[in-house]
Amino acid sequence: MSGPLTVLVANTKGGCGKTTIATNLAGAFAAAGLTTALADGDRQGSALGWLKRRPEGAAPITGLDWGKEDGRAPRKVARLVVDAPAAMRIKRAEALIKLADVIVLPVLPSPYDEAATARFLKRIEDLKPIRKSRTAVAVVGNRLRPRTRASTRLDAFLDDIGHTVVTRLRDSTLYAETAAKGMSLFDLSTRRAAATRQDWSPLLHAVEAVV
Numbered sequence: 001m002s003g004p005l006t007v008l009v010a011n012t013k014g015g016c017g018k019t020t021i022a023t024n025l026a027g028a029f030a031a032a033g034l035t036t037a038l039a040d041g042d043r044q045g046s047a048l049g050w051l052k053r054r055p056e057g058a059a060p061i062t063g064l065d066w067g068k069e070d071g072r073a074p075r076k077v078a079r080l081v082v083d084a085p086a087a088m089r090i091k092r093a094e095a096l097i098k099l100a101d102v103i104v105l106p107v108l109p110s111p112y113d114e115a116a117t118a119r120f121l122k123r124i125e126d127l128k129p130i131r132k133s134r135t136a137v138a139v140v141g142n143r144l145r146p147r148t149r150a151s152t153r154l155d156a157f158l159d160d161i162g163h164t165v166v167t168r169l170r171d172s173t174l175y176a177e178t179a180a181k182g183m184s185l186f187d188l189s190t191r192r193a194a195a196t197r198q199d200w201s202p203l204l205h206a207v208e209a210v211v
Protein backbone atom coordinates (compact mmCIF):
# COMPACT_ATOMS: atom_id res chain seq x y z
CA MET A 1 0.00 0.00 0.00
CA SER A 2 1.36 3.43 -0.87
CA GLY A 3 0.65 6.34 1.46
CA PRO A 4 -1.00 6.16 4.86
CA LEU A 5 -3.90 3.92 5.72
CA THR A 6 -6.77 6.34 5.16
CA VAL A 7 -10.14 6.36 6.88
CA LEU A 8 -12.82 8.65 5.52
CA VAL A 9 -15.69 9.46 7.85
CA ALA A 10 -18.65 10.55 5.77
CA ASN A 11 -22.41 10.76 5.52
CA THR A 12 -24.46 13.50 3.92
CA LYS A 13 -26.51 13.81 7.11
CA GLY A 14 -25.31 16.54 9.48
CA GLY A 15 -24.96 15.81 13.17
CA CYS A 16 -24.65 12.02 12.79
CA GLY A 17 -21.26 11.96 14.51
CA LYS A 18 -18.70 12.38 11.74
CA THR A 19 -16.45 14.75 13.66
CA THR A 20 -16.88 12.77 16.88
CA ILE A 21 -15.84 9.56 15.14
CA ALA A 22 -13.03 11.18 13.14
CA THR A 23 -11.47 12.80 16.21
CA ASN A 24 -11.80 9.66 18.32
CA LEU A 25 -10.30 7.49 15.59
CA ALA A 26 -7.38 9.89 15.27
CA GLY A 27 -7.07 9.84 19.06
CA ALA A 28 -7.04 6.03 19.05
CA PHE A 29 -4.31 5.81 16.40
CA ALA A 30 -2.19 8.45 18.11
CA ALA A 31 -2.59 6.74 21.49
CA ALA A 32 -1.37 3.52 19.87
CA GLY A 33 1.84 5.35 18.94
CA LEU A 34 1.08 5.67 15.22
CA THR A 35 1.98 8.86 13.36
CA THR A 36 -1.46 10.31 12.73
CA ALA A 37 -2.94 13.12 10.68
CA LEU A 38 -6.50 14.43 10.83
CA ALA A 39 -7.75 16.20 7.69
CA ASP A 40 -10.71 18.52 8.12
CA GLY A 41 -12.71 18.53 4.91
CA ASP A 42 -15.51 20.57 6.42
CA ARG A 43 -15.31 24.35 6.12
CA GLN A 44 -16.85 24.63 9.56
CA GLY A 45 -13.51 23.43 10.85
CA SER A 46 -14.78 21.45 13.85
CA ALA A 47 -12.01 18.88 13.68
CA LEU A 48 -9.30 21.53 13.48
CA GLY A 49 -10.97 23.39 16.34
CA TRP A 50 -10.80 20.20 18.39
CA LEU A 51 -7.09 19.89 17.61
CA LYS A 52 -6.51 23.49 18.73
CA ARG A 53 -7.97 22.63 22.12
CA ARG A 54 -5.80 19.54 22.41
CA PRO A 55 -3.73 19.76 25.59
CA GLU A 56 0.02 19.84 25.52
CA GLY A 57 1.39 16.42 26.25
CA ALA A 58 -1.50 14.55 24.60
CA ALA A 59 -0.51 12.09 21.87
CA PRO A 60 0.30 14.28 18.85
CA ILE A 61 -1.98 14.56 15.82
CA THR A 62 -1.17 16.66 12.75
CA GLY A 63 -4.06 18.79 11.49
CA LEU A 64 -4.64 19.32 7.77
CA ASP A 65 -7.03 21.94 6.40
CA TRP A 66 -8.92 20.41 3.49
CA GLY A 67 -11.85 22.81 3.82
CA LYS A 68 -11.36 24.35 0.40
CA GLU A 69 -9.62 21.52 -1.36
CA ASP A 70 -8.19 18.15 -0.63
CA GLY A 71 -4.48 17.98 -0.09
CA ARG A 72 -2.21 15.11 0.66
CA ALA A 73 -0.82 13.70 3.85
CA PRO A 74 2.70 14.61 4.91
CA ARG A 75 5.32 11.93 4.44
CA LYS A 76 5.68 9.31 7.13
CA VAL A 77 2.08 9.51 8.29
CA ALA A 78 0.86 6.01 9.12
CA ARG A 79 -2.83 6.82 9.63
CA LEU A 80 -4.86 9.55 7.96
CA VAL A 81 -8.40 10.28 9.14
CA VAL A 82 -10.56 12.52 6.96
CA ASP A 83 -13.58 14.30 8.45
CA ALA A 84 -15.87 14.87 5.47
CA PRO A 85 -18.37 17.72 5.15
CA ALA A 86 -22.07 16.89 5.24
CA ALA A 87 -22.79 18.38 1.85
CA MET A 88 -20.49 17.42 -0.97
CA ARG A 89 -20.87 17.06 -4.67
CA ILE A 90 -20.51 13.58 -6.03
CA LYS A 91 -17.17 14.55 -7.63
CA ARG A 92 -15.73 15.49 -4.26
CA ALA A 93 -17.14 12.37 -2.64
CA GLU A 94 -15.58 10.35 -5.41
CA ALA A 95 -12.18 12.00 -4.98
CA LEU A 96 -12.22 11.44 -1.21
CA ILE A 97 -13.41 7.86 -1.56
CA LYS A 98 -10.61 7.20 -4.02
CA LEU A 99 -8.11 8.20 -1.32
CA ALA A 100 -9.74 6.06 1.34
CA ASP A 101 -9.08 2.47 2.32
CA VAL A 102 -12.08 2.46 4.62
CA ILE A 103 -15.13 4.68 4.66
CA VAL A 104 -16.90 4.93 8.00
CA LEU A 105 -20.55 5.88 7.79
CA PRO A 106 -22.18 6.92 11.06
CA VAL A 107 -25.94 6.59 11.36
CA LEU A 108 -28.17 7.79 14.18
CA PRO A 109 -31.33 6.07 15.37
CA SER A 110 -33.79 8.33 13.59
CA PRO A 111 -35.92 7.71 10.49
CA TYR A 112 -34.44 10.82 8.83
CA ASP A 113 -30.90 9.63 9.35
CA GLU A 114 -31.74 6.16 8.16
CA ALA A 115 -33.31 7.51 4.97
CA ALA A 116 -30.39 9.86 4.32
CA THR A 117 -27.93 7.02 4.90
CA ALA A 118 -29.75 4.72 2.51
CA ARG A 119 -29.64 7.48 -0.11
CA PHE A 120 -25.94 8.16 0.47
CA LEU A 121 -25.12 4.45 0.21
CA LYS A 122 -27.06 4.30 -3.05
CA ARG A 123 -25.13 7.27 -4.43
CA ILE A 124 -21.71 5.89 -3.61
CA GLU A 125 -22.37 2.24 -4.45
CA ASP A 126 -21.65 2.74 -8.14
CA LEU A 127 -18.34 4.52 -7.59
CA LYS A 128 -15.45 2.46 -8.82
CA PRO A 129 -13.45 2.01 -5.60
CA ILE A 130 -16.58 0.73 -3.87
CA ARG A 131 -17.83 -1.34 -6.77
CA LYS A 132 -14.44 -3.02 -6.98
CA SER A 133 -14.25 -3.37 -3.18
CA ARG A 134 -11.05 -1.37 -3.04
CA THR A 135 -12.66 0.80 -0.41
CA ALA A 136 -14.44 -1.00 2.42
CA VAL A 137 -17.66 0.49 3.75
CA ALA A 138 -18.07 0.28 7.52
CA VAL A 139 -21.44 1.39 8.84
CA VAL A 140 -21.44 2.48 12.48
CA GLY A 141 -24.64 2.82 14.48
CA ASN A 142 -24.17 5.89 16.66
CA ARG A 143 -25.75 7.19 19.88
CA LEU A 144 -27.52 3.98 20.71
CA ARG A 145 -29.48 3.69 23.89
CA PRO A 146 -30.29 0.04 24.48
CA ARG A 147 -33.89 -0.95 24.93
CA THR A 148 -35.27 2.18 23.33
CA ARG A 149 -37.66 1.90 20.43
CA ALA A 150 -35.42 4.08 18.26
CA SER A 151 -32.47 1.76 18.84
CA THR A 152 -34.50 -1.30 18.00
CA ARG A 153 -35.61 0.32 14.77
CA LEU A 154 -32.05 1.30 13.87
CA ASP A 155 -31.00 -2.30 14.50
CA ALA A 156 -33.61 -3.48 12.03
CA PHE A 157 -32.45 -0.88 9.51
CA LEU A 158 -28.81 -1.89 9.95
CA ASP A 159 -29.66 -5.56 9.52
CA ASP A 160 -31.47 -4.67 6.35
CA ILE A 161 -29.07 -2.49 4.37
CA GLY A 162 -26.77 -5.13 2.98
CA HIS A 163 -23.65 -3.46 4.35
CA THR A 164 -21.40 -4.51 7.15
CA VAL A 165 -22.32 -2.91 10.44
CA VAL A 166 -19.04 -2.82 12.23
CA THR A 167 -20.07 -1.55 15.61
CA ARG A 168 -22.67 0.27 17.61
CA LEU A 169 -21.55 3.23 19.71
CA ARG A 170 -23.51 4.02 22.81
CA ASP A 171 -24.88 7.46 23.58
CA SER A 172 -22.52 8.93 26.16
CA THR A 173 -21.88 12.40 27.57
CA LEU A 174 -18.19 11.48 27.51
CA TYR A 175 -18.09 12.44 23.84
CA ALA A 176 -19.10 16.04 24.42
CA GLU A 177 -17.01 16.27 27.59
CA THR A 178 -13.83 15.10 25.85
CA ALA A 179 -14.53 17.09 22.67
CA ALA A 180 -14.62 20.29 24.70
CA LYS A 181 -11.06 19.58 25.84
CA GLY A 182 -9.59 18.48 22.52
CA MET A 183 -9.42 14.94 23.81
CA SER A 184 -10.72 11.53 22.78
CA LEU A 185 -11.88 8.57 24.83
CA PHE A 186 -8.40 7.18 24.20
CA ASP A 187 -6.79 9.98 26.20
CA LEU A 188 -8.64 9.05 29.38
CA SER A 189 -7.71 6.54 32.05
CA THR A 190 -11.03 6.35 33.88
CA ARG A 191 -13.01 3.12 34.14
CA ARG A 192 -16.00 4.80 32.57
CA ALA A 193 -13.92 5.70 29.52
CA ALA A 194 -12.53 2.17 29.33
CA ALA A 195 -16.04 0.72 29.26
CA THR A 196 -17.16 3.13 26.54
CA ARG A 197 -14.00 2.49 24.52
CA GLN A 198 -14.99 -1.16 24.15
CA ASP A 199 -17.56 -0.07 21.56
CA TRP A 200 -14.62 0.97 19.37
CA SER A 201 -12.72 -2.33 19.31
CA PRO A 202 -14.54 -3.89 16.34
CA LEU A 203 -14.04 -0.72 14.29
CA LEU A 204 -10.35 -0.45 15.17
CA HIS A 205 -9.87 -4.13 14.33
CA ALA A 206 -11.65 -3.70 11.02
CA VAL A 207 -9.39 -0.78 10.11
CA GLU A 208 -6.23 -2.63 11.09
CA ALA A 209 -7.37 -5.68 9.11
CA VAL A 210 -6.97 -3.56 5.98
CA VAL A 211 -3.22 -3.16 6.56
Ligand SMILES: Nc1ncnc2c1ncn2[C@@H]1O[C@H](COP(=O)(O)OP(=O)(O)O)[C@@H](O)[C@H]1O
Binds near residue numbers: 019046171
Ligand atom coordinates in the same frame (compact mmCIF):
# COMPACT_ATOMS: atom_id res chain seq x y z
N1 LIG B 1 -22.06 8.48 20.70
C1 LIG B 1 -22.41 9.72 21.07
N2 LIG B 1 -22.92 9.94 22.31
C2 LIG B 1 -23.31 11.18 22.69
N3 LIG B 1 -23.20 12.27 21.93
C3 LIG B 1 -22.70 12.13 20.68
C4 LIG B 1 -22.27 10.86 20.20
N4 LIG B 1 -21.82 11.05 18.92
C5 LIG B 1 -21.96 12.36 18.63
N5 LIG B 1 -22.48 13.02 19.69
C6 LIG B 1 -22.83 14.47 19.77
O1 LIG B 1 -23.67 14.78 18.68
C7 LIG B 1 -23.38 16.08 18.17
C8 LIG B 1 -23.08 15.99 16.68
O2 LIG B 1 -21.91 15.21 16.48
P1 LIG B 1 -20.81 15.61 15.41
O3 LIG B 1 -19.70 14.64 15.57
O4 LIG B 1 -20.49 17.05 15.47
O5 LIG B 1 -21.61 15.29 14.04
P2 LIG B 1 -21.25 15.71 12.53
O6 LIG B 1 -19.78 15.98 12.45
O7 LIG B 1 -21.67 14.54 11.70
O8 LIG B 1 -22.07 16.93 12.21
C9 LIG B 1 -22.23 16.60 18.99
O9 LIG B 1 -22.75 17.43 19.98
C10 LIG B 1 -21.61 15.35 19.60
O10 LIG B 1 -20.99 15.59 20.84
Ligand SMILES: [Mg+2]
Binds near residue numbers: 018019020046
Ligand atom coordinates in the same frame (compact mmCIF):
# COMPACT_ATOMS: atom_id res chain seq x y z
MG1 LIG C 1 -18.70 17.69 11.75
